[in-house]
Every structure is written in C-alpha cells, then in structure tokens.
Amino acid sequence: MISNDSDDPESIAVDQLEAFGLSTYAARTFVALTGLGEGTAKDVSALAEVPRTRVYDATAELREHGLVDVQQSTPKRFTAVSAETTGRRFHRQYTRRADALTAALDEIEPVSPTGEQRGVWTVTGREMVSDRVVEFVDDASEEIVLVTLDVLLTDAVVDALRSAADRGVAVRVSGMDFSATDGSDDRLPDGCGFESPRTWSGVPAGRLLMVDGRRTLASVLVDGNGEHPPAPRDETAIWGAGENNSLVVVLRAMFTWLNGDGE
C-alpha cells in the first residue's frame, strides 16, 4: 500500500493541517498557496490536487481561520499568511483549547483522587507510562524509589524528580542496566544513590516505581509485533494504589528486602 503521509514537506504540512481540523481540500489549497505565495483558483487547482470549483469553498474555510486573504478581482486571487503566523495561530488556539479543557475537567473531577484502589491498572505506550510516572512523582510527599532503564529516564521524568527532591521528598534512583549509571546520573539531584545497579541485572527490563509506599508501578519493554522498521519496543506497565493494594504490597516488600539486604 502506498502510504499517503510521505515525508516531503507538502505531505507533512497537509497532514498537520488536517489534524488541526481543516478539510483536505483546505489543507491542500493552503499548502499550494504557501508555495505559490499568491495565485488564482486555477493555479491552486493545477498545483494541488483540488477540483477548481472547490477552491472557493476551501479558501472560504481558510479565510474563517484567518489563514488566507482574498483579492476581490476577476479572477479572484488568494494569498496565504506566512509559516510563522500560521504556526503561532494554531499554537495559540490549541493552547487555549487545552486550558479550557483542563478547567472544565477540574470542575468535574471528584475530590478524592488518591483513594484506596483494589485492583491493578494497565497502561501501554512508552509515553503514556512516562506520564504516569511523572504523575505519581508529582504527588509524592515523602519518598520515591525508582529503578529504571537509562533510555526511559526522559527529561520529563528527571524534571519531576528534581522538583520532588526540591520540595523535600527523599528520592532514590537506580539504573537497571549497569552501563551508564555507575554512580549516579549527572542529570539527577544529589543523594539519589540507592543500590548497586548490578542487583537488578537479570530483572526483566523496564521500570519499577514506589511512591510513599502507597503507589507502585512496574513496566516491561515488549517487542513490537513484527513491525517493519526497527520498531522502538513498546512498553507495558501495571500500577496500583493504596496501602493494601496487592501490587503495592508485593513491590514494597521487594524494595524493603533489597534495601535491608544492602545494609
């Protein structure tokens, strides 16, 4: 199958514009106008694969978004705004949307977000797991224990750990692969040394996290199901919350055992 989303700038721009809610005609028309700088309906129809009679609808749609100006002459001439203005406009618009969404959800959200949980929840996707890690770390008030692969220690996670350490939380981080983190990662705050990395060699690679002894998360990297490119391996995690949560109990025991072993 011939994938539509090639990697040439035109296709990328069209895809992104469609993601921002524009119709395909509008997106293609805008890209064509960006390349032309200025042009008539015929010009656009020739360059982009847009029926000439529909260029007018497309430009009307673009005009409502403030992306195209029109010259009232015969034939009508159209021009697209600059790339920076376009990017800034969408950025502003969707930042506002995100803020409105957060505000609305905040009103809906019930009061007790961190209650006792019975079961174990599952998350998939590397970025999604990182988000949960950050979320848990941000909620920490006393202690954070994290064992992670180096590649999974993204900037967002490091930032969250830093701010936790700054607010007085005891942060203890250890790497699973004993390649880089010989002593402690240079990006992390001081006093994060936890346990010799070698302790964890042989453990199925991923992350282990415990926050305040009440929230735990465990993840593994699972091979993508025979995908064509090198397939950055997908991550699957489970997490649980609450003092008596089964996963919390298991991991807490595991951590205290290993920690007590070290002393």
Place this chain on the structure above:
Amino acid sequence: MISNDSDDPESIAVDQLEAFGLSTYAARTFVALTGLGEGTAKDVSALAEVPRTRVYDATAELREHGLVDVQQSTPKRFTAVSAETTGRRFHRQYTRRADALTAALDEIEPVSPTGEQRGVWTVTGREMVSDRVVEFVDDASEEIVLVTLDVLLTDAVVDALRSAADRGVAVRVSGMDFSATDGSDDRLPDGCGFESPRTWSGVPAGRLLMVDGRRTLASVLVDGNGEHPPAPRDETAIWGAGENNSLVVVLRAMFTWLNGDGE
C-alpha cells in the same frame, strides 16, 4: 434549536475533546470517567449517553491516547487520568504539531515574501487583522506609523511594536479616540508620539498602518449582522504591499500630508 454546546463543564469538556480529534463516544466516556474517577462499562453508559457495548471501543480509543487505564477483571474497570495530565498531554502533542507544521511550511515557502503586489487584499475578523498588523510590524526595518482604536491595541500588537522599537525602527503610534491616549499609552515605548489624537476624530473607526512606506493596512469596525448577544463588532481590513501599490500610495500621501501639516 437547542444548542448542544451548553456552558456546563461537561459539555465544554466534550466539545474540546472532540476538537482534539476524539469521537463523541470517546469524549463522553472520558468525561464520565473523570466524574466517576473509576467505573465499569455500565456505570459509564448510565452517566454518559453512550451505548454500553460501545464503551469498550471508546475506552480503547482513549487508551491509545493514554487517557484511560484499564483493569483486567470482570467486569472491566476503567479510570481516567487527572485533568492536569490530560491538558498537559494535549498541549504537548499540539505544540509539536504546530512546530512540525511551521517547519514544513518554511521549506515550502518561496524566497521572496515581500514582493511588489498589484492589488488589495481583504481580511475579516478582529484577531485575523491583529495578526496581519503584527506580521507587518515584525517585518518593519525603518519606520512604523500606526493609528488605532485603543481596544484594538492588543498585547500582541504592543509586544510587536516594542520589539520593533528595540531593534531601531522608528515607531509612531496615535490613538483614534481621544479618551485614553492623552499623551502616549503607558504600555508603549518612548518616543511614539505622532500626532494629536483629535486629528483623527471623525475618521471611520478602525486602524491605519504603514510600514517602511511600502506596506499599508486600513480597517474599520462593522456591525455584526443583528446577532443575539452584544456582538463584539467585527473588523474588516484591506492591505497592500509594494511601492506603487494603490492603497500604499494613497495612505502614504495621507500620512505625509498630515505629518507635514503638523510641523
């Protein structure tokens, strides 16, 4: 007609989520889960107007976006991530989209953006006109002359004027209504006094802009066609570029005449 987009938090959240590309089932399911904190398919179906058998598809869709975690039990239980995480996630995602779009469009954009233009272009919408003003001001290298209503002097415009003044451009701003800008607006940099505001009283309200004597813009506020709410009046602008552009010639003559009159 009963408008679907009411102003209660639930409807706002659903609308925003749909704007971010989610299906209505997924949006409604997520909002219901945010209110519940945790629940089964039946719970969601009862609270949100979603068929029970479709809750599973909706949660699958939400899971791919990292917005919902699943508990593998019978019955399955679902939980939504926090409001802040949701907002941050979408903000990140669409910031990246905007950046990718800008980069792609930059590659497409031809080299000479500021050529000689024959005709006169039209723009509608207050925000769209402000964007053009900012765009022109940002491209200024020598001189900026702006006459504007106070309400149209938004922060974005002021910022653009500031940065232009900082880079050595002669900025001269004047207000049309002689209410606030007695001498000079306190938000503006120094040395922007241009002409007594009274000169412009009686001129159809809007803005007049000239940049480097090569680009001009004129706008007026036009009454919204009998809209129900107070209807913030819409703005319509025309602009032209090039030394010999008709609009440029007219406005340049106008400005130099008034300026020479003042001396």
Place this chain on the structure above:
DNA sequence: ACCCACCTTCACTCACATAATCACAATAAG
C-alpha cells in the same frame, strides 16, 4: 451590440466514517 471564454456559484451524487442497534458467546454468581 453580440458572442465567446472563462470565472464563480450552486446543486447533486457517491463514498466513507461514525453513530447506533442487535445478536451471540463467555463468564461469574446463586
């Protein structure tokens, strides 16, 4: 003044995606 070419708008069909409903299998509880 007429004709012709082109531009512009409008109306229509078709296809696809999503909403919505139903039927059936699987599981757990009594």
Place this chain on the structure above:
DNA sequence: CTTATTGTGATTATGTGAGTGAAGGTGGGT
C-alpha cells in the same frame, strides 16, 4: 445447572465531506 450480566462481533443507518456536473455571470474581443 440456571441465569443474569459482561464482553465481542456483525450489521444497519445517518451524516459529513470528497468529487462531479450544470447553470449563471462577468469581462474581453470581434
């Protein structure tokens, strides 16, 4: 073993947008 309930799949309907064609209007050329 029965039964209610849960999960999965197939199926239909509906609405939106892509694609096409026809008709009206405008300007230029003869």
